[in-house]
Every structure is written in C-alpha cells, then in structure tokens.
Amino acid sequence: MTTSTTRLPRRRGRSLHRGQAASGWLFTAPILIILGLFLLVPVLMAAWVSVSDWSGRGSPFASGVNFIGATNYGQVLWAGGLSETDFGTALKNNLWYVLLVVPTQTIVAMALALAVNRRMLRGRGFFRTAFYFPSVTSSVAITVLWLFLFSTTGAVNAVISALGAHGPNWFNEPRGIFHFGAASGPAFLTGNTTLGVSWWDWLGGPSVAMSAFVILAVFTTGGTFMLLFLAALQNLGGDVEEAAMMDGANARQRFFRVTLPQLRPTLFTVITLGLIGCWQVFDQIYTGTKGGPSKTTLTPAYLSYTAAFDDQQWGQGAAIAFILFAIIIVFTIIQRWVLAEKKVSKRRMGWITDAEKRDGRVSEAVAVDAVPNTNRGSR
Amino acid sequence: MKHRKLGAVIVAAGLAAALTACGSGFSSGTATQSSTKPITVLIGSSGAAETAAVKSAVAAWSKTSGVKATVTVASDLNQQLAQGFSSGKPADVFYLSTDSLAGYASNGSLYEYGDKLTNKSDFYPSLVKSFTYNNKLVCAPKDFSTLQLIINTDLWAKAGLTDADIPTTWDQLSAVAKKLTTGTQTGLVIGGEYARIGAFMTEAGGNLMNADSTKATADTQANLDALNYVKQNLAAGDFKYAADVGAGWGGEAFGKQLGAMTIEGNWITGSQSADYPAVNYKVVPLPKGPAGAGTLQFTNCWGIAADSANKSGALSLVQQLTTKSDQLGFAKAFGVMPSIQSAAGEWKKEFPKLTPFLDAASYAQGVPAAKGAAAVVSDFNSQVAKLATGDPKTILSSTQANLAALLK
Numbered sequence: 018m019t020t021s022t023t024r025l026p027r028r029r030g031r032s033l034h035r036g037q038a039a040s041g042w043l044f045t046a047p048i049l050i051i052l053g054l055f056l057l058v059p060v061l062m063a064a065w066v067s068v069s070d071w072s073g074r075g076s077p078f079a080s081g082v083n084f085i086g087a088t089n090y091g092q093v094l095w096a097g098g099l100s101e102t103d104f105g106t107a108l109k110n111n112l113w114y115v116l117l118v119v120p121t122q123t124i125v126a127m128a129l130a131l132a133v134n135r136r137m138l139r140g141r142g143f144f145r146t147a148f149y150f151p152s153v154t155s156s157v158a159i160t161v162l163w164l165f166l167f168s169t170t171g172a173v174n175a176v177i178s179a180l181g182a183h184g185p186n187w188f189n190e191p192r193g194i195f196h197f198g199a200a201s202g203p204a205f206l207t208g209n210t211t212l213g214v215s216w217w218d219w220l221g222g223p224s225v226a227m228s229a230f231v232i233l234a235v236f237t238t239g240g241t242f243m244l245l246f247l248a249a250l251q252n253l254g255g256d257v258e259e260a261a262m263m264d265g266a267n268a269r270q271r272f273f274r275v276t277l278p279q280l281r282p283t284l285f286t287v288i289t290l291g292l293i294g295c296w297q298v299f300d301q302i303y304t305g306t307k308g309g310p311s312k313t314t315l316t317p318a319y320l321s322y323t324a325a326f327d328d329q330q331w332g333q334g335a336a337i338a339f340i341l342f343a344i345i346i347v348f349t350i351i352q353r354w355v356l357a358e359k360k361v362s363k364r365r366m367g368w369i370t371d372a373e374k375r376d377g378r379v380s381e382a383v384a385v386d387a388v389p390n391t392n393r394g395s396r
Numbered sequence: 397m398k399h400r401k402l403g404a405v406i407v408a409a410g411l412a413a414a415l416t417a418c419g420s421g422f423s424s425g426t427a428t429q430s431s432t433k434p435i436t437v438l439i440g441s442s443g444a445a446e447t448a449a450v451k452s453a454v455a456a457w458s459k460t461s462g463v464k465a466t467v468t469v470a471s472d473l474n475q476q477l478a479q480g481f482s483s484g485k486p487a488d489v490f491y492l493s494t495d496s497l498a499g500y501a502s503n504g505s506l507y508e509y510g511d512k513l514t515n516k517s518d519f520y521p522s523l524v525k526s527f528t529y530n531n532k533l534v535c536a537p538k539d540f541s542t543l544q545l546i547i548n549t550d551l552w553a554k555a556g557l558t559d560a561d562i563p564t565t566w567d568q569l570s571a572v573a574k575k576l577t578t579g580t581q582t583g584l585v586i587g588g589e590y591a592r593i594g595a596f597m598t599e600a601g602g603n604l605m606n607a608d609s610t611k612a613t614a615d616t617q618a619n620l621d622a623l624n625y626v627k628q629n630l631a632a633g634d635f636k637y638a639a640d641v642g643a644g645w646g647g648e649a650f651g652k653q654l655g656a657m658t659i660e661g662n663w664i665t666g667s668q669s670a671d672y673p674a675v676n677y678k679v680v681p682l683p684k685g686p687a688g689a690g691t692l693q694f695t696n697c698w699g700i701a702a703d704s705a706n707k708s709g710a711l712s713l714v715q716q717l718t719t720k721s722d723q724l725g726f727a728k729a730f731g732v733m734p735s736i737q738s739a740a741g742e743w744k745k746e747f748p749k750l751t752p753f754l755d756a757a758s759y760a761q762g763v764p765a766a767k768g769a770a771a772v773v774s775d776f777n778s779q780v781a782k783l784a785t786g787d788p789k790t791i792l793s794s795t796q797a798n799l800a801a802l803l804k
Contacts, residue, residue: 072503074481099775099798169642189639191782310639311778326475328771329499 067335073325089332093340097213100324100333104340105212106312107320113223114316115295115348118234123287125239127280130246131272145247152240156300159237164188164305167229187229191311193221194228224313230301238294242287249283250276285356289349296345317341433706434464435713438480438487440473442663442730449729457716463709481505484703488710492535492699494526498609498767500699501529507700508534509711515718518736525607526762527697535697536718537735539726541661542693542756543595545569545683549676551576551656563683566599566625573634576656584629585655586646588637589777591763592659594692596622598761599685604776605764605799612799614776615792621686623780623788630784637781651675661694662753666731681752693760695735733757764799772798 062077070085071077093104133144151159166172167187174184196217201207206217223231253276261275277284299318302308308315308323317337325334437454441447451467458465470476473491480486481500492500500506510516510533516524523537547562555575563569573583586592590604597603602618605611613619629635636655643649646658651672658664659682668675682691698714700707716722720742723734727743733754734743744751764773775798779791 073478073499074503074505075484076482098801099771103771103775186640186642189642191778309778309781311781312775323771326472326478327496328768329478329496329503330768 063335063338066331067339069332071331073329073331085332089330089336090340092330092333093336094212100330102213103312103315103320103324104317104337105210105214106218107315107317108212108344109214109219110223110227110313111296111298111316114227114231114234114298115292117223117228117231118238118295119288119291121231122235122238122242122291123284125235126242126287127246129239129243130250133243134247134250145243148243149240151237152244154237156237157304159233160301160304163229163233163301185225188226188306189310190225191309191313193218193224193313195220195222224310226306226310227314230298230305230314233301234295234298238291242291245283245287246280249280253279281356281358285353288352288356292348292352293345296341296348317344428705429708430706431708432463433709434466435488435704435706435709437465437467437713438470438473438476438490439467440491441469442666445666446726446730449726453717453722453725454713457713461709461712463706463713465713480701481703486701486703488701488704488706489713490699490701491538491696493696494694494763494765495770495773497527497534497697497699498529498765498769501534502767505702506534507702507704507707507710508532509700509707509714510534510536512711513715513718515715515736518738520735520737520757522607522693522757522760522762523695523735526693526695526765528608535699536714538696538698538718539723539732539735540693540695540757541663541733542753542760543592543659543661543682543691544752544756545680546650546658546660546664547678547680548650548653548656549678551581551653552678555656562680565683566596566685569683570629570632570634573629573657574632577634580641581653582636582641582649582655583634584657584659585636585638585641585643585649586659588639588781588783590773590780591692591694592646593622593626593780593783594763595659595682595690596626596685598690598692599682599687600625601685601687601690603761604773604795605766605769607761609762609765609769610803612796612803614799615789615796618687619792620788623783623791625685627783627786627788639781650677662731662733662750665750679750679752681755689756689759691756691760693756693762695762766799766802768802769799772802 066077067089068084068086069077069082070088071082075081092098092100094101129148132138133141133148135141138144168174169184169186169189171187173187177184196202202217202220206220207215209216211219257275257279258271261271266274297318298316299322302314302316302319303322306314308319318341321334321337321341324330324337437450439447439450441450447467447469454465454467468487474496477486477490477492477496477500481503486505492506497506501508508529510524510527513533513536516533519537520540523540524533527534527537545563552561555572555578557572557575561568561572563572569584576583594603597619600618600622602613602616602622604614604619606613626635630637638644638646638649638655641649641654643652643654646655646660647664647667648671649655650658650660650664651668653675668677681689684690698717700710700714704710718736720734720736720739723736723739724742724746726732727734727739728746734740740754740757744754763769772795776791776795779786779794783791
C-alpha cells in the first residue's frame, strides 16, 4: 500500500509528496502504536516463550531464560508423554466440533436469513430480533443456561422422557456418539495411535457432552451469521431473480443456480469466521465443563490456558497456541481453495463467446450461472 | 526514500516505547525491603464466611503492627498468582496449594521462610512434608482437611441398621451399601476422582506417589486392589459416582438423599447446614482396608513471594495467622481444621461430632506434589471416571508412566 501511494506522486513533485507521507504516518501512528503494543508485541513475546524455557517468573527476556529450540513443540507433538496425549485429545475433540458446527451453523444461518427475508412474512422484525438475540447474549450466561437445560433432570431430558425415551446424562457422558455405546473396538483401531490417541477414539466422534456444546454453538452463532446472509440477500438486485423466473427456473433452481452463487463472498466470510471461532472455543469450556467429562470437551485453546496457568508449562502453552494458529491458517486456505471460483469450462466458455458474437452482449442468465461476478469486488 | 525512513523511525520509536512500557511491567529482581511497606494478601475464598474471617484476622494484625494490609479475593487464584509472579509484582502473602508448590518453588518465586517460624515444630509432620521442597519447609501449613465416611442417619435407621453396623472393613462397607441401595437411592455416592477413590488406595497400603512425592508408586498391587474393589461395587450398583446420579459432587448427592453415604471432608458440614439442614448425618472413620486405616488429606499453605517488598512484615503476618487463636477462629468461621497440634484439643471440644476428621491426622496421606503431578492426577481422574467399564491395570500403568516421566 505504501509503495503505490508513494511512488505515483513522485513524478509530480517532491514537496507535495513528502508532506503527504509524513502526515500519513502521523495520522496512522496512533493505531500503529496501539496495534503494535497490544497485538504485535504480545504475539512476538508468545513466539519467544514457545521456544524458551521461561518458568513464569519475571520477564521472558531476562538473562536466565534460554532458547531451547522446538522442545516445547516436541512435547505436545511427538514426545509421547502426557502432554502429547492431552493435545491429541484436545485436537480430536475440537476437530469433531468444527466438522459438526461449521456446516450446521452455516446452513441454519442461511435458512433463517431466507426465511426472514421473505417479503410476505408477517412480523419480520420480531423474528429477526428473536433469531439474533442469542448472539448478543453473553456466552457465559448462555453456557450456564445450557448447563441447566441439559442437566440430568433438566428441561431437555424432561422433554425426551415425555416422548418415551430416556435422555442421556448430557454433561457427564464421555462416550463418543459414533461408538454407539460399544465399550471397545477392533484391535487395529484401538492398537494404533496418532498423537497418543487411539484411532478408535479419533473415530468415536464428539462425546455426548461435546454434542451439547455443538448445539449451543449453532444456537448462538446462527443468528450472527443470519445477519450477514440477510445483508447480502438484501443487496442482491431483484432483476436477476426476475430474469431467471422469466427463463422458467423454479424456486429450487433459482436458489441453487442464481442466489447461492451470488452469495459466495458472504459464504466465504461466514465459513472463515465460523472456522476461526470454532477452533478457538474457550469460554463455554471454561465456564461449563473445564474439559470434563474424561477430557472429552478439552480443546486446544483451553488446554493452552491450563498448561500455562495451572501446570506452569508456559512454553507448552504458547506452543499449543501457535500450533492452533497454524491449524486455523491451513483450514482457511483449504476452504478458500474449495470455494474459489472455478474456471469456466471450455465448452461453456465457447457457448458464452458464441452468444456474445451473436448479439453483442452476455446473456444474463448464463453469465450469472457461470461467472458470478456481481460481488467479486468485495472479495 | 527519506519519507519512508521517517515513517520507519516513527514506527520503530512506537515499538521501542511499547517494549519499554512492557519492560517496566516485568521489573524483576528483588525489591528494596522495608518493614513498613503495605502488604497485600491474595486468597481463594470458599465464600463470604471465609473472606470475612481472613479479613478481620488480617485487620487485627494490621492494627497491632501498624503495617497497612489488604485482602483480595481471587476469582481464579492460579491465574492471578501466575500473573503476579510473571510481572514481578506478586501479592505478598497468598494461599498456595500443594500441587502448585513445586512449580513455584523450583523457579524461585517463593520466599522459603519455614525455618524462621517459631511454631515450626507444632505443625503436623505430614503437613510439613507436603510443603517441604528440597528438604526445606517452604511455607506454613494454613489448615487441613481429611476424608471420612458420612452417613445419613435417618436412611440408616430406615434400612434397619444400628450403630453396631457401622462398617469397619471393606466387606462390611459393601454389605451396608447394598442394604442402603433402594430405588433412586444408592448406598455410597462419591466423586469419581482420585481425591475420593485415593482413600481406598491408602487403606490398601498404596497411593499414587510416596509421601515425599519422590517416587511413582501407581502400579502397585495395593492400588490395583483398591480400584478393583471400587469397580466391583460400581458394577453391583451399590456405589455410584456423583456425576452418574446427576449431582455435582458427593455432598450434593448426599444432601439430596440420592446417596445414603458419601466420602467427603470436613467442608461438608458447611454445605449441609446451609443447603440441606433437614438431613441428619454422622461422621465415622472410613473402614479399614487390607492395610489398615487410611485416608487422604488436603491442605494449603500461606505462601510469601520472593519478590515481596516487605518479607519481614509478611512473615510476621503469617506467624500471627497460624497461631492457635487465629486458627480456631478460622475453624469456627468456615469449618477447617487447625494445622497445629496444640489446637487439636480445643478443636475437638468445639466440634465433638467431627473428631474422626482430626483423628485421621496421624494416618492421613497427602496427594502427589511433584511438579506437573496435577496434570497427571487430572488424567487419572478422566480415566477413573470410566472405571465401571475400564481396566484398572491399564489406568494404573499409564498413570505410573506419566508420574515417572515427571521425576526424570
């Protein structure tokens, strides 16, 4: 950014440009200093702690603190001790959480947005507020509410038993939901481990307790993302939809072939925010279960906290935080690649150019279907 | 190019300022000592009664010594302690648990004042052991608690049991638990964790580590016997974990009469009288196991920070807080047991029904205190929660490996 703003005016005259740059820096200085102080410096310090043997007393930059290379990373990734098992367990729990929460909350948010976007709906304002309400409530309050709802004798189990079934002991049930109550699995699954956790446990899915947190996450974030989708939906021009209607597309086709492609930038935002939020889940665990039952709601973010503050393993805590950072980056890159606009196939491209040649413009319906460029600028 | 340099200079200056600001937050080294500097006391309080009692005791000391002292109640003691130590400005005096002692003692955060205490020989030897690091008593034991068997006397009588039936062996405990199990009521409901099941281990002659926490002793036959005993009774349905009956801990299950017996410490008296005053109960010693009487004890100490600016004042405050009169005052206020032997007689006179707790002081064992042991114990807890379907041998051998790794 600096290069483009500084290089262009140079040809016109030095004096003007010098004044601009200086005042530019001056005006951005407060935010640069604040960001540096509260973001860059702590991140750099944490990076140093993750490769040092800092014991938690005094400054990490003091003379007694030594560089110990990747030892802390090794402890959580390949040393084979308790730290590795704990990290593997936390990763397993959080992976299932992400896999369940991100798609569900995205679909729920989209469905809610479509519902409250309908012009025919009476009391739209009420529903918009109602769906958005859980998002503005403190996550601690909602977690406490959840603990009550999902307690052994709570409302959820009361409803389940009214339906004739027997509800589980939600927040005290460590069994994986995909184990279906089986106590142990085949030997090749229980015998092999990754990050100290057996394959049988990796495949076991989230515990019943974690599932309750999955429902909580969908409940609270659905409204937030509904708002994003709603804003995007209201930005869409009605003409494209009308044109599709004129071309004989039914409601389903209009959604999947016209509306959804135009929402792709919003979809990207929602999934990215969802991924980041899900990998960083902490407050629900801290206020709710503290990682229990049997460590099945332990997450890397919470583990990083307990490793540092309870077990005084500051280096390991920082290392976990950086591994988590790497995981989030990788997931975001994968997701970006999956959602990227694919090149239009040759056959289809030929079709478009033919049409252009024929009547000198791009046929509207085809353009939207193949090259959804309406919102590309906001990417 | 000049302008860009100017920008870089501004940014660099900003960063430098930021770093220096940070540096001041991390002022390390020993502060200049002064016996008049105000003292801060950081406590992890169990409730209003404890806070008030500590505050008034500290205020009384402040009045006689003339040193200003303030009591702060931590919302998260571990976190606030850690922040204090890393910033170089810790609280002067604070509660310190056995499992964080080794960590803070090893990095020099603690002022090791044990030898300067005038009443050092009065503390119970097992408590002194819990707070000894590298053969030196680091801090003064604040108070302690032990586990015993709590019996609901109404349910006891209803099942046709008398005082003669009070269990003194494991077999008798299983037998009365079976008799007391009816409908939604379970004979014995305990927390599914080391801090309760460990009592059975000590009765069998085992424990996770030796008394000095210098050796891992998890995979012994004694511990295996204890876990097998608990597992059998869980399988029979006569013992249950509190979580499995929908209670947060043994005391809640006991108060709600989901369990006719529980294993808890002397803190249970406070919660029972506050939340379940209608439940009549009685404290009896835990039954003897294959190796005789055994139970676990839990304790905290009064830590003093090495970076305190008024260590002599802090020491004098701790000396005052561990006197007989102050400790008996705490006992009356929130039900703890004094850490000094000379207060035992008066405590028993004051709380005749709770004497089994204090009598255990001669045979109770501490919990593992090696650096990092808390993480291993919580891993043990996560496995023992699934004891009903788990394999005791696997649990103990993995715990043994994890504990042995701490001592390398």
